[in-house]
Amino acid sequence: MRRSSSAPLFSHWEDGPQGRGYSGSLLGDSFVLTRSRCGRLAAASPFRGGQDAPRRPHSQDGCVTLHLLMRHKHSDYMHWSKTQSRARINLATSGVASFPLHELPVNVKDLEINGDNSYGYAPLQEAIAAHHGVDPECVVESAGTSMANHLAVAAIIEPGDEVLIEHPAYGPILDIARYLQANVRRFARAEENGWTVDPAEVRRCITPKTRLIVITNLHNPTSALTAESVLRETGDIARSVGALVLVDEVYLDAVYEGTPRTSFHLGPEFVVTSSLTKVYGVSGLRCGWILAQPDLAWKMRYLNDLYSATPVHPGELLSVAAFQHLDLLRERAHRIVDADRNVLREFLARQSAISAVWTDWGTTSFVKLRDGNADIFLERLRAEFDTSAVPGRFFQMPDHFRVGMGVNTEMFAEGLDRVSRALARETA
Numbered sequence: 001m002r003r004s005s006s007a008p009l010f011s012h013w014e015d016g017p018q019g020r021g022y023s024g025s026l027l028g029d030s031f032v033l034t035r036s037r038c039g040r041l042a043a044a045s046p047f048r049g050g051q052d053a054p055r056r057p058h059s060q061d062g063c064v065t066l067h068l069l070m071r072h073k074h075s076d077y078m079h080w081s082k083t084q085s086r087a088r089i090n091l092a093t094s095g096v097a098s099f100p101l102h103e104l105p106v107n108v109k110d111l112e113i114n115g116d117n118s119y120g121y122a123p124l125q126e127a128i129a130a131h132h133g134v135d136p137e138c139v140v141e142s143a144g145t146s147m148a149n150h151l152a153v154a155a156i157i158e159p160g161d162e163v164l165i166e167h168p169a170y171g172p173i174l175d176i177a178r179y180l181q182a183n184v185r186r187f188a189r190a191e192e193n194g195w196t197v198d199p200a201e202v203r204r205c206i207t208p209k210t211r212l213i214v215i216t217n218l219h220n221p222t223s224a225l226t227a228e229s230v231l232r233e234t235g236d237i238a239r240s241v242g243a244l245v246l247v248d249e250v251y252l253d254a255v256y257e258g259t260p261r262t263s264f265h266l267g268p269e270f271v272v273t274s275s276l277t278k279v280y281g282v283s284g285l286r287c288g289w290i291l292a293q294p295d296l297a298w299k300m301r302y303l304n305d306l307y308s309a310t311p312v313h314p315g316e317l318l319s320v321a322a323f324q325h326l327d328l329l330r331e332r333a334h335r336i337v338d339a340d341r342n343v344l345r346e347f348l349a350r351q352s353a354i355s356a357v358w359t360d361w362g363t364t365s366f367v368k369l370r371d372g373n374a375d376i377f378l379e380r381l382r383a384e385f386d387t388s389a390v391p392g393r394f395f396q397m398p399d400h401f402r403v404g405m406g407v408n409t410e411m412f413a414e415g416l417d418r419v420s421r422a423l424a425r426e427t428a
C-alpha cells in the first residue's frame, strides 16, 4: 500500500454488532463506519479515497467482517492508559490498591535471582494448579494476563481465521486479534439485558469458520458475571463448529463471596487466562497464566520461547509467597472494594444524568452518560476537576465511561463527587 504523509493509514474495517455504527482509529486518525438500512457501510471523515483507501468490506449479517491491509501493531488503550490516565483523582483504575512488599510474610533474603524455570517454575505452576484445582500440566506461566491472552490466541488461530469477540470488549483483546490477522466478528452483550452473554446471539454470530470465541468473566468493563450454564452453552456452540472458547478470568476472583470456579472445568473447549494483577494488588509481579489442555499448553510454551522466553525468577518466588498468603491479599482488597461499592451505590442513586448496570462484585462499573459525548465530558473532568476515568471508546462504546474501585475509598468518594459537580456544570 502506498503511503503519503497526509493520508491516514487504515489497517482494518470493522462494524459493530447488529449493524450499529462503529468507530475505530488508526495511528492517531479516527474514522467512523455507519450502516445504512440496506446494509451498506460508509466511512466518514477523515476517510480519504484513492489508492490509500481500504477495500469495501464484505458484511453479510450484521456481525463484523475485518479486512486487513496492513498489520495492526499497537494498542490505543494501553498507550492512553500509560500516558494519559493519571490525574490527582484517579478513577481510571481496574485493579485494587498495591499490596506492599513489607506486608507480605516473606523473607527477602530467601529470594534468588536464578532458578530452575525453563518452562515455568514447578512450585508456582503447582500453586496456580492448586488454586484452580487443575493438573499442573495444564498451567502455562505468562507475563500477566496480557501475555496470556496473546499466547492463547496466537497458539489457537492462524491468520485469516475467524475470532468471535464480545462487544463491548477490553480494547487490547481486539488489538491482539488484529495483530494476529484474525478475521474479527463481534457478538453483542446488551446493556438492557444487564450486559449478559446471550447464547442465542453467540449462535447468530458464529460461523463454520469461527475458530475462537472470546469472553471476559467478569466482563471488563461492566463487571457482569456470566453464569456457568451460559458458559457451558457457549462451549456447546463452539464445539459444534470445532472452535474453542477463551475466557479471560482476570477479574473473576473479585466475586468475593461464593467465587465461581474457573470455566476450565467445563470441558476441553475452554482455555482460560488470568493473573494476580487485578484482584490481589500485586500487578508488579506480572504473575499470569493460561489453563489449556496439555498439547495446546505446550504449543503456548514453545511460542513463548519467541517472546519472554524465561520468566523472571524473583517474581516467581514472590508469586509463590503471594499464593501462600492469598487470603491476606484478598481480604485487604475486599474491604476497600466493598467500601467503594457502597459509595458508588449512593452516588448512582442521586444521579439522573448517568446510569450503570449494578453488580454486587467486580472492581469496575461502566457508566452511561444519558446525553453527550463521554470523551468531551472526561476531558472537562480532567481539565477542570483533575479527575480521570476511562473513556468508553476503548470498549467501543463512546457514550460510556468506566470507573474503578478498590484503591482508596477517600479518593473514590472525592472522585465521584467531582464527577457529580462536572455533570451539574454540564446541565447548568
Ligand SMILES: Cc1ncc(COP(=O)(O)O)c(C=O)c1O
Pocket (backbone or CB within 6 Å): 094, 143, 144, 145, 146, 147, 149, 170, 216, 220, 248, 250, 274, 275, 276, 277, 278, 283, 288
Ligand atoms: C480483561 C483484561 N484482561 C487482561 C488485562 C491485562 O492484565 P495484566 O495486567 O495481568 O496483564 C486487563 C487489564 O486491565 C484486563 O482488563
